[in-house]
Structure formats: C-alpha cells, structure tokens
Amino acid sequence: MTEKLKLYTSPSAFPNPQRLRLFIHEKGIADQFDEIIYDMAPGGEQRKWPHLKMNPWGETPTLALADGSYLSETAGVVRYLDQQYPGRKIMGESALEQGQDTMWENRIWTHILYRIVTMFHVMHQGLGPKIELTSNPQWGEHCRKEALSHASLVDRHLSDGREWMLGGAAPTFADITLCTAIAFSKFPANATPLDERFEHLDALWRRWQTRASFKAAYADGGSGLAELAYLKN
Structure with a gap:
C-alpha cells in the first residue's frame, strides 16, 4: 500500500488551510x-522549528511530497494536486477557464480574503502574543472597507443569475476562495458578514452549504461559526 501524503494544516476557522481542504x-x-x-x-506550532524546517515561512497548509520535498502556498498546492490527480479540473478545464479562474481567484484573495485576514491580525491580536x-x-478598519468595496464588485458579477464565478455548473477555485472569505468574514471577531450585506454572495454561501464537499470540509467543528456546528462529526 502506498503511504499517504502528509498535509500539515489547521482547524477550519483558518481560511488558507480551509481553501485547500475544500478543494480536496x-x-x-x-x-x-x-492531515496533521x-x-x-x-x-x-506552525512557527516552531519542526515546521519551519519544512516551511520557513511558518504557515499552513504545507504538503509533504513522496520524494521528501515540501510544497506550500495554497494556490501552489492546489495547482499541483489539480494536475497530478484525476477528476474534474477545479482550476478550469480549458486555457480560457484557467485564466478566468486565476483572474477571479486573485481578485478575491487579494482584495477580499487577505484584507479580512489582515484586519483580524492587526485589530484583534487573534493568534496571541507568540x-x-x-x-x-x-x-x-481600512482593510475592512477595502474588503467590502471589492465584495460589492464580486456580488455585481454574480447578479446576472450565474451560480458560480465562471458561470459553469460546478464551483472552481475562485468559488472556493470566495466561500472561505465569506466564512471568515462571519467569524465573530471579524464581524463583517458578507452574506448579510450582499444578496448574491448570500446565495452563493447557501449553495455551498448544500454540497457534500462543504459538509465534509467543515465537519471538524472548528469553524468558529455557530451556524455550522451541526456539521460536526
């Protein structure tokens, strides 16, 4: 039997590892x-020397490969796994779809999710003094305003009736990043719930909750969201 690859990650409250968890x-x-x-x-633990030897940036997720090397940064790990494993190409089937997915995913990550993550770190000392x-x-507060401004643009993009960012029948990586952005915006310390502010983001959040992948990805009960507590195994 081939030994499983090790994935160093965190509870589902943390958006970057959760993007990868949703993807897999x-x-x-x-x-x-x-999963460790x-x-x-x-x-x-992610900033202690055992992990720093694998990923000097001290972040998760980190994927240990069979040859003893390591791959980190969520989008990099996802791109590798999307190409390495059979099945639907989550990052887009055609060259155009891949370009569109990267465009939207970059916009959502840079201007929405990362802004909310920054807000969490500099306003709440969220991970403690270490x-x-x-x-x-x-x-x-500036990052909060930026996140809301760009979320309104994504909401407008979804207002034409499409279910997912690229207009297809199933979510792509851009939708995964958007899902985790909505979830993290609802984290109690952040108090910037995008689903309450934007009609089409709310509809997308509700669509995600009907998918088996979403239910499995949040089954650890670590999201910090009371509304997802029922998914805990």
Whole structure:
C-alpha cells in the first residue's frame, strides 16, 4: 500500500488551510492524505522549528511530497494536486477557464480574503502574543472597507443569475476562495458578514452549504461559526 501524503494544516476557522481542504473534498481526493492538525493558537506550532524546517515561512497548509520535498502556498498546492490527480479540473478545464479562474481567484484573495485576514491580525491580536506582533486598528478598519468595496464588485458579477464565478455548473477555485472569505468574514471577531450585506454572495454561501464537499470540509467543528456546528462529526 502506498503511504499517504502528509498535509500539515489547521482547524477550519483558518481560511488558507480551509481553501485547500475544500478543494480536496471537491476534487474527491481527501482520502489520499493524512492531515496533521496544528495547534495554531495559542500554541503557535506552525512557527516552531519542526515546521519551519519544512516551511520557513511558518504557515499552513504545507504538503509533504513522496520524494521528501515540501510544497506550500495554497494556490501552489492546489495547482499541483489539480494536475497530478484525476477528476474534474477545479482550476478550469480549458486555457480560457484557467485564466478566468486565476483572474477571479486573485481578485478575491487579494482584495477580499487577505484584507479580512489582515484586519483580524492587526485589530484583534487573534493568534496571541507568540504570533501577533503588530497592533494597528486603523489599518484594520481600512482593510475592512477595502474588503467590502471589492465584495460589492464580486456580488455585481454574480447578479446576472450565474451560480458560480465562471458561470459553469460546478464551483472552481475562485468559488472556493470566495466561500472561505465569506466564512471568515462571519467569524465573530471579524464581524463583517458578507452574506448579510450582499444578496448574491448570500446565495452563493447557501449553495455551498448544500454540497457534500462543504459538509465534509467543515465537519471538524472548528469553524468558529455557530451556524455550522451541526456539521460536526
């Protein structure tokens, strides 16, 4: 039997590992990995030397490959797995779809999700004193406004009746990043729930909740969202 690859990750409240978790469930390959769940806060296991030897940036997710090397950064890991494993190409089948998916995913990650992540870190000292070294509430409020501004543009894109960002019958990686952005915006400390502010983002969030991949990805009960507590195994 081939040994499963090890995936170093975190509870589903943390958006970057959760993007990868959603992807592997949507791809149907979640059973190909052993997940090692770090104590991200307050333990800060991702910033201790055993993990830093694998990923000097001290972030998750990190994928240990069969040849002893490591791959990190969510989009990089997803691109590798999407090409390496059979099944639907989550990042787009055609060259055009792949370009469109990358375009939208970059926009959502850079201007919405990363803004909310930055807000979380600089406003709330969310991961504790071992990790959080900067407090800047004013910058956090700026990031909140930026996230809401760009979320309105994505909401407008979805207003033509399409179910997913590329207009197809199934979600792509851009939809996965958008899903985790909505989830993290609803995290109690962030208090910027995109589904309450934007009609079409709310509809997309509800569509995700009907998918088996979503239910499996949030089954750890670690999302921090009371509305998803029923999914816990």
